Amino acid sequence: MEIKYEGEKMKKKIPLQVLETIESYVNLQGTTFDSVDPNEFLLKFVDKDNNSDFYFNVETYKMENDFQILIDFKPSNKQTVGNRKAWIRAEQLEFNFTNWLKILEGYDSVKTVFDDPIIKAYSDEYYTEFEIIDKDADTKPFATKQILLLDDHLEGIQMKIDNFQTKENNAEIEKIKENIQELRNNLTKKSKKWVLKKLSNIWAKITNQGPNLMKEFLSEAKKQAIKEGVKFLFENGGNLLI
Incomplete structure (x- = not known):
């Protein structure tokens, strides 16, 4: 039956x-x-x-x-x-x-004409820096403190990235903003690997916009705060991103 x-x-x-x-x-x-x-x-x-x-x-x-x-x-x-x-x-x-x-x-x-090899190279570089060793990274979400740390970082980018928007990069900046909002909406719903792949892709697209955006949003201090905060749950990690 x-x-x-x-x-x-x-x-x-x-x-x-x-x-x-x-x-x-x-x-x-x-x-x-x-x-x-x-x-x-x-x-x-x-x-x-x-x-x-x-x-x-x-x-x-x-x-x-x-x-x-x-x-x-x-x-x-x-x-x-x-x-x-x-x-x-x-x-x-x-x-x-x-x-x-x-x-x-x-x-x-698979490599196709639809992919941007430069952004992929940057994305792969950032993703490897996280050194994910958690056995449950494919299935489990981040802890709540890690989620709040990541959300603070993404919110900070959203609040300031319009200052770098021009006629020439308008489409790229809008796409970055869309990707950030998508990631923020899913921080509590998706696995650790999914979140970090999306974050790495956002960082790659910011990097592709040049040194000015990198200095503003991806300084070594800020990246390190995110990486360490994700790994070790620093209580004050969010403050390092302000």
């Missing part, structure tokens, strides 16, 4: 075998994807890129001759950006989900 869900799902209305099969995927987070509210589905994952409509859904299950689950994911393979919807045996979930992740990772690593 195929099951559909309406309204709030109750775990004791779902067979234990189904719950055990999807248990390791619940609230799973990664560098390329997010686990989001599945609504009427069992599981729902989306690409972390806000400009992407890639997803992987585990919609429902049926227990007839054997235990099967209905999946829908996009892209379905390297040759298309279209989706695929299919019933599979429950034990095939890991294989299909892993293949979907490999495609997302491929998009992240």
Whole structure:
């Protein structure tokens, strides 16, 4: 029998075998994807890129001759950006989900004319400076004090960056402001790695605007305060960024 869900799902209305099969995927987070509210589905994952409509859904299950689950994911393979919807045996979930992740990772690593190699180089340089060693960096958010430290830093940039806006760099500065607001909106919702990748990209775009902006927003003292504050939760780290 195929099951559909309406309204709030109750775990004791779902067979234990189904719950055990999807248990390791619940609230799973990664560098390329997010686990989001599945609504009427069992599981729902989306690409972390806000400009992407890639997803992987585990919609429902049926227990007839054997235990099967209905999946829908996009892209379905390297040759298309279209989706695929299919019933599979429950034990095939890991294989299909892993293949979907490999495609997302491929998009992240491939070099194209749509990427700015200079900004990527700066972003990679900044990201490596954080030396992330936390085993849960892919799945856990920062501590509240770290979040407030980062938010203070981002707010400081937002308050002053208009002073450096000109006709020539208007589009780039507006994009930086959009990226900052996106990051501030997600500091409490995203994983440590996601936050630091976004922060590194913002720093890279500021760097690309020249020494004046670097001196104002990315002096070694300010960068070090952020890096140390993120690592060691300095009680007064925020004061160093004022």
